Amino acid sequence: MAALPDPSQSRAVLIGTASYRHLDQLPAVGTNLVDLAAELGDATVWGLPDRHCTVVADPLSAPAMLDPVHQAGNEATDTLIVYYSGHGMRDAESSDLYLALGDSRDNRGYTAVAYQHLRASLRAARARRKIVILDCCFSGRAARALGGDEVLAAQAAVDGAYVLTSSPRDRVALAPDGERHTAFTGELLGILRDGIPGGPELIDLETLYRALDERLRAKNRPLPQRSQENGVGRLAVARNRARAAPSALAGPVLAADVQAAMVATGLNLARLLRTEGTIKDALPVLRLALEEQSTEGPGELLAVQLELSELLAETGQNKEAIEVLESAFQRVHKMYGPEAVLVCRRLAELLQESGNHIEACEVLKHALDIAERDATPAA
Secondary structure (H helix, E strand, C coil): CCCCCCHHHCEEEEEECCCCCCCCCCCHHHHHHHHHHHHHHCCCCCCCCHHHEEEEECCCCHHHHHHHHHHHHHHCCCEEEEEEEEEEEECCCCCCEEECCCCCECCEHHHCEEHHHHHHHHHHCCCCEEEEEEEEECCHHHHHHHCCCCHHHHHHCCCCEEEEECCCCCHHHHCCCCCCCCHHHHHHHHHHHHCCCCCCCEEEHHHHHHHHHHHHHHCCCCCCEEEECCCHHHCEEEECCCCCCCCCCCCCCCHHHHHHHHHHHHHHHHHHHHHCCCHHHHHHHHHHHHHHCCCCCHHHHHHHHHHHHHHHHHCCCHHHHHHHHHHHHHHHCCCCCHHHHHHHHHHHHHHHHCCCHHHHHHHHHHHHHHHHHHHCCCC
């Protein structure tokens, strides 16, 4: 049965260069990063924890761009996603692909980051599955020099990975005036937010590619390309929000349904506020969501408690953060799986910081018991 990658064992690195000294500005790239991070973290889409999603905005050097990829590659054991949005370039003497930095210059590959270095980082990553998404632009001349629409995807290919590229030929196609996102990423976000009517419950990479191709073709915009190996295209990457059956008769609205909707909305809003740096506004939203949580939704409750405890710890409110995690621990101490281990680990860290070393050791011992049980094959 198809399943989404395990968010606790996966990582995403979202890279984007919006501001340039010598090339056209791409302001939509900034909103690409913010909104894509929010969608990946949305529990109704995937639920990737914020700490597992690294946003690299306007990197100034190759290390600033690639070091986060190396780190994520060392941490991820399930799935690694690397996204780049900005100008794609080629050196005057070759057709190699380069990813632009803020100080990059046209036809000067040495002022940008060679894609082969990103590819090397991906090859060295521990993750079982790797996904590369390139929303790069080329001038018409550069695209012709590269030899046609298939060359970018072929150049970008990574062993055992799925590579999805936009390969637009000019800036107008990449970032239409008056639109919040670039053309390619705008359609990608639309699919994640609204789903695919008539599509499967879980959207796999090939289904995502076909939907992107259909939507961009309908708007007469550059068509996406992809390259894959080892059947990675069958990997599910998002829940399909359009799966609700429109023909089904509507039943009564139950109190539990209202509560669940309020909690999901509160969690999503808090994550968006946190992404935008307004943590103080996110805290009361999460507290309200916690109060509204019904006893029938332990999974959603756990997500709220984990998010709230993180924000409380970030703002120095360790005592309340410990209280929230202790409440979560009471719920999961008889459960097994990555969520229970995560609660134990975070609670132990805060207990140790507050000087409660004995309690921290007890919690960590319980986490170890959970991990050992999960690692033991069923008889």
